[in-house]
Amino acid sequence: MTTATRASTATARPATAAPAARAPPTPTAARRCAATTGFARAASSCSNPGVSPRAILAALATFAVLTLWIADVRAATRVEVYSKSGCPHCAAGKDYLGELSRKYDLEIVDYDVVESGQARARLRALAAKAEVERLVVPSFVIRGQLVVGFDRGGQSAARIEALISGEAIDDSKVDLPLWGRVDTNQMGLPLFTIVVGFVDGFNPCAMWVLLFLLSILVNFHDRKKMAVVGGTFVVISGLAYFAFMAAWLNIFLIAGVSRPLQIGLGLVAVAVGGIHVKDFFAFGKGLSLSIPDAAKPGIYARVRRVMQAEKLSTAVGAVAVLAVVVNLIELVCTAGLPAVYTQVLVNNGVEGAGYYAYLALYILVYMLDDAAMLTIAIITLSKRKLQERGGRILKLVSGAVLLVLGLLLVFKPDWLLWG
Structure with missing residues (x-):
């Protein structure tokens, strides 16, 4: 052992020999000693006379603190x-x-x-x-x-x-x-709600009925009656649409969130969107999701009933019934965007009353275009109706939005999530 060897060498020296003066270790020697004997041993056997025990203890404490800090960082x-x-x-x-x-x-x-x-x-x-x-x-x-x-x-x-x-x-x-x-971080879903609600508001089915109603009301040149009757139609239509979307929402809440449901709904949205886009290029040919021609005479009759009402209260009641009936008839025409939107709402994990707050925001934006057209008609007393060209353009826009949302539900559902 090293210790034993050092001890025997010391006893072999002459007793009368005076120990030679030891020179302070050079920096190179000190580094070599520290490297070979370790930190603690170097402190005792290789230190020069100028290093105090207090400095050695301070160095050891610093080393311990650094070790604990590194361990904490690495945790x-x-x-x-x-x-x-x-x-x-x-x-x-x-x-x-x-x-x-x-x-x-x-x-x-x-x-x-x-x-x-x-x-x-x-x-x-x-x-x-x-x-x-x-x-x-x-x-x-x-x-x-x-x-x-x-x-x-x-x-x-x-x-x-x-x-x-x-x-x-x-x-x-x-x-x-x-x-x-x-x-x-929470701005994504409200903005999505506003955009989809705005696009859905330009649904040609509901817009056709409103513009037809206003074109008849304008003949009375009575702005008050136009405002009350037309406003009732817009508000009742919005409430009926809210109930319709709430039904979709509860279906998805009960069914839960699943990948097969997302894919199925996405494929339906793609199909509906494709039919709407087809109507822009080939209107009236093949399958079309519009108010059936067979239902239009009944709508015309209800509009005339509104016009023939002698009392304003009777006209308001008749137009409220008309709004509900029209929303029921146009379910096939309008189902696409509400179904996709409520599915996205459920996917984003909104809780409790938050669901209905988003639906209310959607409906408010949905009603904006109808309210704007009603205001313009009241101010200008215009008889403008929704022409075929305008209806085809609206179908193209809503169809394109449905196509995009449907494809996202099928292939990139995470793109419809906001955090």
């Missing part, structure tokens, strides 16, 4: 996932975390908000702390930050990775004058 990042079974965007979010786990050291904890009341309560508490009003699944908690929803190609995916890597900055909330704090 797995905890990611809490709040999801529910049968949720396609929850599955997409978990797949994304699986990909990130190959790049980062992650501890992924999954909570089912349907099965666990504690998980729901914790998620609500986190949302209240983060001032998040609308909760959807999946939701993620990373380094104490809440990320609501998942969009593979959008902000939520980028924010999740940024939080995991420790580089995220919470810039999703902005303060708008007269509005207050707005979370920009």
Whole structure:
């Protein structure tokens, strides 16, 4: 052993020999000694006289702190996932975390908000702390930050990775004058609602009846009667349409979210959209989703009944019935966009009254074009009717939108998710 060898060499020296003066170790020698004997041993056997024990203890303490800091940094990042079974965007979010786990050291904890009341309560508490009003699944908690929803190609995916890597900055909330704090991550679904509701409002079936009604009312040159009767038609039509969309919504809520249902509805939307686009190029030929010619005489008769009413209250009652009947007749003509929209709404995991708030927003936008035409007719007393060319253009627009949404439901449903 090295220790034993050193001991025997020392006893072989003459007793009278004075020990030679030891020169301070050179920097090169000190480094070599530290490298071969270790940090602690180098401190005792290779130190020069100018290094105090207090400095050595300080160096050891610094080394220990650095070691603990490195260990903490290298610890797995905890990611809490709040999801529910049968949720396609929850599955997409978990797949994304699986990909990130190959790049980062992650501890992924999954909570089912349907099965666990504690998980729901914790998620609500986190949302209240983060001032998040609308909760959807999946939701993620990373380094104490809440990320609501998942969009593979959008902000939520980028924010999740940024939080995991420790580089995220919470810039999703902005303060708008007269509005207050707005979370920009939640703007996608409201904007989608406005766009689809606006396009659906130009449905040629409902618009044809309204314009025909106004062309008859204008003969009375009574703006008050036009406003009351026409306004009743627009409002009752909107309420009937709301009930129709609520029925679609509840069908999807009961049926649940499933990939086969998405594909089936997407294919139906593609077929309906294709028929509408066909009507632009070959109007009146082959299959068409319009108000049947056989139903038009009955509508004309009801419109005349409105006109023949002597009292305004009678006219209002008659036009309210007309609005409901027209909405029932045109269900085949108008079913496409409401069905696709309510499916997208369910896919985005909106909860409770939020569903009906979105439907109300949709209907308000849906009624805007009818209200605008009514206002123009009252001001100008115009007898303009919906001509074939105008109807074909409206069918082309609504058909193209349906085609795009249907294809997205079939091939890229994640593109219709907002977080």
